[in-house]
Amino acid sequence: MTSPIAPDLTAGRMPAKPRAGIWRRLAKRRLALLGLVIVAVVVAGAILAPWLTGYDPNEQMFDGLTIEGSPLPPSAKFWLGTDLLGRDLLTRILYGARTSLIIGIVANGVALFIGTLVGVTAGYFRGWMGSALMRFTDLMMAFPALLLAICLAAVFQPSLWIVAMVIALVNWVQTARVIYTETSSLAEREFIDAERTIGASAPRILFRHILPHLLPTIIVWGTLGISTTVLLEATLSFLGIGVQPPTASWGNIIFENQTYFQAAPWLVFFPGAAILALALAFNLIGDALRDILDPTQRGRA
Amino acid sequence: MSGRTEGGVPQQTSQNPVLAMTPDRILTITNLSVSVRGEEGSREVVSNLSLTLSRGETLCIAGESGSGKSMTALAIMQLLPQPAARISAGTVHLGETELTALDERRMRRIRGDRIAMIFQEPMTSLNPVLSIGRQLTESIEAHTSLSPSQARQRAIEALKAVRISEAESRLRQFPHELSGGMRQRVMIAMALALEPDVLIADEPTTALDVTVQGEVLELLRDLQQKHGTSVILITHDMGVVAEMADRVIIMRHGRMVEEGKTSDIFARPQADYTRELLAAVPRIGSGAGRQQSKEIAEAAMPANVAEVNDLHVRFDLRGGILGRVTRRVHAVEGVSFSIAPNETLALVGESGCGKSTTAKALAGLVPYSGDIVVGGRNLSGLGRDERKAVRRDVQMIFQDPFASLDPRMRVGDLVAEPLVIHGIASKEERRERAAALFDRVGLSSDQMELYPHEFSGGQRQRVCIARALALRPKLIIADESVSALDVSVQARVLDLLKELQREFGVAYLFISHDMAVVENISDRVAVMYLGQIVEMGTRDQVFSNPRHPYTKRLIEAVPVPDPAQRRSRFARLDQEIPSATRRIGEAPLKLALSDVGNGHLVATEG
Numbered sequence: 001m002t003s004p005i006a007p008d009l010t011a012g013r014m015p016a017k018p019r020a021g022i023w024r025r026l027a028k029r030r031l032a033l034l035g036l037v038i039v040a041v042v043v044a045g046a047i048l049a050p051w052l053t054g055y056d057p058n059e060q061m062f063d064g065l066t067i068e069g070s071p072l073p074p075s076a077k078f079w080l081g082t083d084l085l086g087r088d089l090l091t092r093i094l095y096g097a098r099t100s101l102i103i104g105i106v107a108n109g110v111a112l113f114i115g116t117l118v119g120v121t122a123g124y125f126r127g128w129m130g131s132a133l134m135r136f137t138d139l140m141m142a143f144p145a146l147l148l149a150i151c152l153a154a155v156f157q158p159s160l161w162i163v164a165m166v167i168a169l170v171n172w173v174q175t176a177r178v179i180y181t182e183t184s185s186l187a188e189r190e191f192i193d194a195e196r197t198i199g200a201s202a203p204r205i206l207f208r209h210i211l212p213h214l215l216p217t218i219i220v221w222g223t224l225g226i227s228t229t230v231l232l233e234a235t236l237s238f239l240g241i242g243v244q245p246p247t248a249s250w251g252n253i254i255f256e257n258q259t260y261f262q263a264a265p266w267l268v269f270f271p272g273a274a275i276l277a278l279a280l281a282f283n284l285i286g287d288a289l290r291d292i293l294d295p296t297q298r299g300r301a
Numbered sequence: 302m303s304g305r306t307e308g309g310v311p312q313q314t315s316q317n318p319v320l321a322m323t324p325d326r327i328l329t330i331t332n333l334s335v336s337v338r339g340e341e342g343s344r345e346v347v348s349n350l351s352l353t354l355s356r357g358e359t360l361c362i363a364g365e366s367g368s369g370k371s372m373t374a375l376a377i378m379q380l381l382p383q384p385a386a387r388i389s390a391g392t393v394h395l396g397e398t399e400l401t402a403l404d405e406r407r408m409r410r411i412r413g414d415r416i417a418m419i420f421q422e423p424m425t426s427l428n429p430v431l432s433i434g435r436q437l438t439e440s441i442e443a444h445t446s447l448s449p450s451q452a453r454q455r456a457i458e459a460l461k462a463v464r465i466s467e468a469e470s471r472l473r474q475f476p477h478e479l480s481g482g483m484r485q486r487v488m489i490a491m492a493l494a495l496e497p498d499v500l501i502a503d504e505p506t507t508a509l510d511v512t513v514q515g516e517v518l519e520l521l522r523d524l525q526q527k528h529g530t531s532v533i534l535i536t537h538d539m540g541v542v543a544e545m546a547d548r549v550i551i552m553r554h555g556r557m558v559e560e561g562k563t564s565d566i567f568a569r570p571q572a573d574y575t576r577e578l579l580a581a582v583p584r585i586g587s588g589a590g591r592q593q594s595k596e597i598a599e600a601a602m603p604a605n606v607a608e609v610n611d612l613h614v615r616f617d618l619r620g621g622i623l624g625r626v627t628r629r630v631h632a633v634e635g636v637s638f639s640i641a642p643n644e645t646l647a648l649v650g651e652s653g654c655g656k657s658t659t660a661k662a663l664a665g666l667v668p669y670s671g672d673i674v675v676g677g678r679n680l681s682g683l684g685r686d687e688r689k690a691v692r693r694d695v696q697m698i699f700q701d702p703f704a705s706l707d708p709r710m711r712v713g714d715l716v717a718e719p720l721v722i723h724g725i726a727s728k729e730e731r732r733e734r735a736a737a738l739f740d741r742v743g744l745s746s747d748q749m750e751l752y753p754h755e756f757s758g759g760q761r762q763r764v765c766i767a768r769a770l771a772l773r774p775k776l777i778i779a780d781e782s783v784s785a786l787d788v789s790v791q792a793r794v795l796d797l798l799k800e801l802q803r804e805f806g807v808a809y810l811f812i813s814h815d816m817a818v819v820e821n822i823s824d825r826v827a828v829m830y831l832g833q834i835v836e837m838g839t840r841d842q843v844f845s846n847p848r849h850p851y852t853k854r855l856i857e858a859v860p861v862p863d864p865a866q867r868r869s870r871f872a873r874l875d876q877e878i879p880s881a882t883r884r885i886g887e888a889p890l891k892l893a894l895s896d897v898g899n900g901h902l903v904a905t906e907g
Binding site for chain 2: 030189190191193195196197198199200201204208209212213294295296
């Protein structure tokens with residue numbers, strides 16, 4: 001009896017190998033490949049920055065400004081122009097990629113991890129623990145994130161890693177909220193009851209059966225989080241509690257220069273485009289990963 | 302005989318001679334095809350279907366899932382899911398009007414006014430945030446020029462017509478305040494308020510309990526006779542067909558397999574498929590394929606695999622400002638039974654009677670009070686690890702095979718998972734065992750690499766059975782495990798369950814609302830009502846000599862798949878089944894069971 005939803009099984013199709021090279025299957029999708037290339041370029045740029053450019057990121061060059069003292073637009077000498085202090089913008093963006101990658105990946109990753117852990121625990125176990133965790137999450141949500149970040153940054157000495165942790169502590173709440181809702185509806189599903197009747201333990205149910213279903217959500221929040229965290233770092237830098245100048249980050253390049261946007265648009269455009277490209281790249285990879293890892297999508301368009 | 306014009310004279314395209322000849326015909330479908338666009342191009346779900354419907358006639362369209370019967374109904378209403386499905390060929394004439402040619406605005410005027418439709422799920426087809434009155438008057442006002450107060454009057458009349466008491470005050474109620482049967486009656490009232498020419502009822506009683514089903518069917522029949530409405534009744538239940546239909550169309554894979562008068566179809570089915578379908582329908586009184594109901598003495602000889610003693614399950618409802626427990630749902634109240642090896646005990650009753658909660662307590666899914674003894678060990682006295690070990694002996698098969706398998710796991714892994722959890726066998730052995738189980742339940746071991754969504758409903762239920770068998774349990778709880786399956790699949794799964802019982806000596810706690818299925822598979826039967834067992838005995842005792850009035854009503858309410866035995870009156874409910882929710886301190890009266898001979902236990906009133 002084949003229903004219209006279930007395909008006919010009489011056609012003996014070869015079952016595809018599941019993990020037969022996630023990389024290869026990613027590379028087969030053109031958009032995911034584009035994402036991978038962008039990420040690779042950014043990572044390579046960050047690592048190879050000293051060899052890629054002849055300038056020092058913090059060197060204020062005399063010929064980097066006009067006689068009147070205004071920054072130079074892109075030219076053969078300064079490919080992406082110079083900033084207000086006569087520093088080479090390309091060099092600063094390349095070095096800034098180090099900061100932004102750490103913030104966007106580490107801080108965002110930690111935030112995602114905390115959020116998922118809190119959300120899954122609260123959503124599956126409910127009871128007083130679930131209530132306590134979620135009320136705490138609501139409290140964090142209601143508390144102005146920036147104020148919290150300022151407090152935390154004031155307590156600790158500002159450094160890149162402290163900034164990353166501060167951002168993680170501020171950013172996990174949205175993820176926790178969303179994951180909580182999804183987990184609690186998943187926990188009501190009949191197959192979870194079925195798992196319990198065969199004696200599956202709570203960790204097994206959580207990690208083997210609930211977490212895979214949360215993957216799409218986690219991926220979406222992860223990619224969204226990259227741009228959010230990079231920009232939050234910029235805000236913190238702007239307020240003087242983020243990455244300390246003269247160290248470059250994409251965010252603080254934008255913030256240093258935003259008031260001159262009309263006179264020198266390249267100063268905002270290039271770092272902005274870099275953030276956008278990185279977020280987009282992760283988004284493309286995330287989308288493709290979600291489809292590849294979802295067996296129910298197999299054989300469907 | 303239907304709409305097929307002979308000869309194919311080209312001039313006749315504008316005027317259909319069949320329509321002109323028979324003014325009695327209210328609805329004519331000619332060569333209707335519906336196609337659904339999917340990933341692999343478009344696929345026909347209804348092919349070349351022609352039918353006619355006369356005034357005052359009841360036409361049943363019967364078939365199993367995927368037969369295209371619901372698509373046909375939606376095509377008539379022009380409500381096919383957009384944009385995937387569309388009518389690819391054919392015409393639908395309502396009187397003289399060609400419905401497929403109408404635009405949406407004109408079609409809207411016909412819907413509700415001249416053709417009305419009732420859907421399967423009364424829970425979801427009413428808007429939960431609007432009162433009954435609002436929803437009833439809305440459609441009346443949309444199609445007539447009645448004033449709001451006149452529309453209200455009309456709505457009250459419609460509710461009275463479907464035998465809803467206190468119609469005036471009901472208008473202010475919201476859907477969640479009504480029971481399923483009541484809601485379906487409201488839907489019928491809405492559908493019939495404007496006295497349509499045609500009423501399409503798509504599985505109108507499938508989601509209802511049998512006793513309520515009888516009542517709703519009877520109501521439909523009465524109203525039809527009073528108003529002369531033509532009814533298209535879509536159902537998978539041959540019992541309903543036999544009770545209701547004047548004429549039957551059997552459909553399969555989008556095609557009409559057979560058409561004829563109800564008595565002819567049941568007495569002399571022509572097509573092979575119709576014969577198979579009728580043979581697969583479980584019937585009360587046949588006890589097909591089951592050995593003589595075992596004698597109590599013989600069954601009680603070995604130690605029981607499970608004993609349940611004075612089981613209570615109550616859910617607290619909190620209310621008030623302080624969130625204190627103000628009311629309790631007494632889901633299970635003092636249920637006791639035992640199951641011997643190799644025995645099938647059926648637990649029957651209607652929705653809300655506590656049968657599924659009993660199963661969940663036994664499977665360790667809900668907290669309970671009372672004693673559950675499995676294999677001689679009382680579960681309440683054990684630690685966590687010991688309980689896990691004892692629970693190996695009790696496995697469960699759920700109702701919905703679509704929902705009870707993790708969609709992201711391969712079925713092979715799902716079947717082997719119980720072995721992994723309990724640390725049995727090496728990886729290689731587990732694979733072999735899983736493969737053997739696949740073969741045993743009628744699947745091929747090649748299919749182990751597939752995911753649940755790649756199987757049909759019946760195959761998925763086989764996967765669930767294989768999974769339940771993996772630990773070699775002594776008791777399998779089957780909670781409505783065949784209810785969601787088509788009859789032909791149902792019959793085969795039931796046969797498989799019986800075979801496995803003979804082979805492994807496993808006992809079943811078989812939970813069902815379907816008396817015919819229960820009669821087919823059970824050795825002993827326990828009837829539950831409002832959380833308590835009202836009657837328990839061997840299958841023969843309960844079915845041939847039902848003592849408790851509720852048991853009698855349950856058995857009588859089952860529609861018999863034989864038009865010759867059509868009843869003039871269904872067993873009618875005197876009142877709604879009372880709620881199992883009670884205030885604190887108002888414990889329900891405990892029924893005492895007394896033996897009326899040979900272990901046949903019946904609750905005594907008072």
